[in-house]
Amino acid sequence: MYLSSIDRPGTDAASPAGRSRLRGIKAVGGNVFALGTVSLLTDVSAEMVTAILPVYLVFGLSMSPLAYGTLDGVHTGATALLRLVGGYVADRVRRPKAVAGVGYAMSALAKLGLLAVGRSAGAIGFVIAADRAGKGLRTAPRDALITLSAPPHALARAFGVHRAMDSFGAFLGPLVALAVLAASGQAFDAVLVTSFCVAALGVLVLVLFVRDRHDERPPAAAPSPREAVALLRSAPVRRLLVAACLLGFAVIGDGFVYLLLQRREEVSLSSFPLLAVGTSLVYLLLAVPIGALADRIGRVPVVLGGYTALLGVYLLLTASLRGWPLVALVLVLHGLFYAATDGVLMALAGPVLPEHLRTTGLALIQTGQALAYLASSVLFGLAWQLWGPDTAVRCAAAMVVPAVAATALLLLVRPTTRSHTEETA
């Protein structure tokens, strides 16, 4: 599993071009595979709980519908702040692995927490918040480690490999939950315990197999908060941040997409959960090839293509096409959107950010995108309320066009990252 040192560009250049396929995989680096394994295990654990949580709360604990739907907004804001602080701390102590580890461990313990708190509404809310905080804390250091572990010319592919492993875990999670339920005679607490065990194994793999950084970094002084803020004064970083916010603003959220799809297709009501499975399957299959494509033809065009696929999703949701072709097309385009944007955007950001502030920078971009997305989903709900679902989707579609155009203007016309990707390719 430990491939970290054969991914060096020097080694790569020396190997014969004929083995390009094998080389392509190896170029990604062992650290990325180790991180992918951690994410795979963590996602199995998380999705196991996702699959049973409603049933657990309603049947296991006899909770009422919608008793806990109100926690959402507050925690999103708190998580955003935590993510920024975590990113800065990771850079300051120069140990992204440790910060990511804390995040993974928090989420693992939250699984036991759910079991321990019983049916107290406040305590369940707290445990869920801790789990989410863990996710917020670990994302930026983990992505920073990926950018530090793979050579620049293979960065999008590295993210593709990581995201494919991550989605594979998400795909497996519900199946593992089903198997545990079958084996334990429908015991939800057994699912929670198994979920914890899988997550704990993920933390162990992180501790033992993930290396903090690929190269020994120049012994620079720990970055000051002022330096972190100065990131915003760097034009390429600012352009990327603005682009990420604009793009985040164009996303209305999976929940709305599936809800709209379900409203149009009465048949899909009982197979509602399959919509998410379909999307992650497409994402899982396309993440690596699209990452490789982004390394070859440039990351900006691929990201823009991804958002164009999202535009396609919105347009299909208002078009006259119906039945399974509509469902299939929407899910393929939606999966394509994720494959072309989620990891590729991070691969785009990595080289722009100075190494000693990389986690802070990634956290900044992810937070900007997440807050823009939150605003967009709130506004979408409002538009739905005022004008109905069809007009709301048309508004969302109308938002994608200027967002994509502005991003193209920001990142293509004034290129900042292409030079990095091309110098080693």
Add this chain to the structure above:
Amino acid sequence: MTTQPTVAAESDPNPSAAPRPSGRTARIATTAAAALALAAVAIGYARHSSSAQAPDTAVTAETVSLAPGPRLLTLTSTGQVTTVGKADPGGARAVSPTKCDRAYAAAGTVACLYADGALGTVTMRVLSPDLKERKAIPVSGVPNRVRVSASGRMVSWTSFVGGDSYATLNFATRTGIYDSRTGTLFKTLETFSVVKDGKPYQASDVNYWGVTFTGDDNTFYATLYTKGHRYLVQGDFAARTVRTLRDRVECPSLSPDGTMIAFKAPVEGDSTRGWRLSVLDLKTGRVTETAETRSVDDQAAWLDGSTLAYAQQHDDGTKDLWSVPADGFGKPRLLLRNAHSPAALG
């Protein structure tokens, strides 16, 4: 994933950061050992849970009939359909092998909402009084509420659907209505037009639960959730419309004479603190709290014109059936252990 020790050793210019082969062996061994130990914990716990499951109740020789009569339908904690005498709930209990997660019956129509496996398919089964299936409607989610109109014609159910992401906890409900005379089926009421506070209203977060029917088999009451409010709504099935009546009324249950609604009221307006079982007088708008001071999370059933029945759950998941007078006086009385989903059959 293959291991490439030689390449790693040769090409790494920074030996201090490279793992020693022996170090790697140790790490792999540690991981394998930990994986085995964690697997043992998970399997051990699952087996322990499996053996701790409550067993089914033995099926009685006396067959269960849900035809109108002086009996009370209840489910056992494991979901078996049973009846007891209404006058003597502690007496002999007829137990069938048929299972439901929620059940209700009226005038010879039995509604049995059943999840076949925790994540498997959920079916709204409409049964005859001798528990033969007449109609099966596939439903998604977790069974939550079920009701039949007094004439036996209209059937309604609510299931609980998970959010898209476990971290967001955006749960939703789906409530459907089936007209067994005309065959008209609405799998979700979310397509009905809403009039809120006298004005047309639409929002993406509209959710319904807990339908209760009036005697005309067209008008119904239900809970409508939107933007943090839980409204009592009155619906018109033929016109596909609902209108809001008042806030903070959940899981309505209409009295046999159609003048009162039993419901769960959030304790001091905050549902995270539990619910007080209360009764609303539809004519005067007056709300009376029942003498049950413990939180009640159930759609109550009327045993007669003045008594409510509802379930209380224990920490181990078993449920007991209780009753309390609807007028606010008296005190809660334990009707039957190991029972929930009550319906008076006559």
